[in-house]
Amino acid sequence: MTILNGLALTRIPPEGEALRAEVRAFLQEAVKDIPAHIRAKSWSGYDPAFSRKLGEKGWLGMTFPKAYGGHEQGAFARYVVVEELLNFGAPVGSHWIAERQSAPLILKYGTEAQKQRYVPPVARGESFFCIGMSEPNAGSDLASVRTRAVPNDGGWLLNGQKIWTTNAEHCQYMIALVRTSGEPADRQKGLSQLIVDLSLPGVTVRPIEDMSGDRHFCEVFFDNVQLAPDALVGAEGQGWEQVTAELAYERSGPERLFSSVVLLDQWLAFVRSEAAPRADSIKLAGQILTRLAPLRALSVAVQEKLVQGQSPIVEAALVKDQGTVLEQFIPAAIADDLMAREGEGEAVPHALLLTLNYLTLVSPCYTLRGGTRSILRGMIARGLGLR
């Protein structure tokens, strides 16, 4: 047994910690006027000017090669920066997917020309990408995508529809998973990844409002969109393998632990301000801490495996599933705590209720985005040799 036995308590090395104080000082200033319920949007908060500022600081593309605008720093240095950004609730949504996922994908599978063209602007915080995987009839069953690109004289002719595409409205590019050969019945075979310039004729982007009133994910329609031959990333027909590798980046970071942390800190500040905190509140604070701390240690241990060049897909799924469930527990438990003091003591501040309400309304998505709870459990079961 290695999966459950092999995750050792690991410390972030000093070179990883090196930037923390500077990042923190910067963030204290940068977010001081943003109210908590806006900071609570965490990695869906959108602010391109902020992304550019991070780019200037050298805090984007930290692990990318210098040749493509990166800084060739260790993965732990990036981990620390990301952790601080999330804990302060900095508006990182504009560049989030491009920096975490799209640029690393292009660096891994792209041509030299694609790397030179697309990666440096991502590291500067100027170029934003979205992920076009899901379709109305291809969610968990991603291998059934129907959006199709047909090779023609000009390159590829693209037709179809994507949905739930985070931030598509504000992005220059989408990396789309599409069918380039065969039929939907061929499943994983015949899928490819294409870089789609969203300003091309024939692309329509329509934001969808979520139940909190936010508009962060979109429908994207492709009507005879003509793409150049070099839109293809990696090899034709290899899209499935590439997407699987890409999802490992997506699932392994601290963003699956800290989505509710702005609320947690705001609630802790309120409980600290009470003359005599309720024993139940103290216990709840401890319950959250004693669940969150081991998960953070697990997430660091998974990061260490990535640094060593291993591919801890199952371990990442173990952390993501537990992390997102805890992220959902936090607003539910805090609501229970706050409403248990009806009629006694201080009134609960309106600002705290605003944050709580926001997280209550968006938290259902934590166990959907990046793969549903059931799908992750299936992956864990596969890793355990059950399927």
Added chain:
Amino acid sequence: MDHLITEALRDLLTGQCTPAVVRAIESEAAASAGASPTAAALWQQIEDSGFADLLLSEDAGGAGLALRDAFAVWDLLGQHAMPLPLAETMLARAWLAAAGVALPQGAIALAPQLAAADGGLRASGVRGARVAPWVLGQHGADVLLLPVAAAQASASIFVLDADLHWPASAVVSATRVPAPASLLVAQAGLVSALLAGSLLTVFESTLNFANERQQFGRPIGKFQAIQHELAVMAEHVSAARMAAQIACEADGVVADPLKVAVGKARSSEAAVEVAALAHSIHGAIGFTTEFDLQLHTRRLHLWRQTAGSESYWQLQAGQALLAADGMALDVIRQITDSSAPVA
């Protein structure tokens, strides 16, 4: 941690601490209120191999291990349902040696909360007291080494444990030891590691069972409902094992109370969930005395109920978190990444 030590211990436990031996010790203790020849034989093996002295300095004849290294040892004891208080003895001997007290022969059980009674002291549910000649107990600021033989013993809930009452005369003549720290914290830390090991064994045996047991013409592990239950078990076990490593993260033999709070709270939570899922997946066979699962799931519940349950330690952790100002992340870093300077 020295690989040779854990390999040697694994060999000893695989050969000498089999389910048959665990059963024999439990039933002999039940039948004769203590004198168990099987327990005496197992203890002799352990004593001869030096495992009870691992936390002593090399000068004192030990291996100079820190709590951080002891995790791997205690984890193995948990994996093998160790029926004697060996983990406790390792810790007690380290404390006694550090205080310059001559080490007594035999196993030492722990009683972190001695209470005054009839001029003497009493302790209830002392783990392993039926198979140990000594108890190291704490009463306020005092730590005392007390002989079990001098106490009036009565049955506790778990067969290897006892409720003990020492008369005033026994307390007066007990050896007093300056306490380096809270015995409750120390015991909770080592119990977290025992739980980590036991959780792993329960998980692995449940996984094996799911691959073997056939219903409807295929192994039950092929059913998605069972797969998802096993995935949830794996999540609890991975988190609890990490939490227990945190609990044992210390250079010397004194544990950090906040880290212990994390370890004991999380491993105790996992104990309840994992025991329930293991029994559910095993069906009726897992509910029998004859099947080995119960040797471990009874210990999951027992150890969860030892040295403070999850609620107790959540309260302690919550107090620490509320007492700290600033971001929760800083407390989390202090717990999981203690070498890092706090910004």
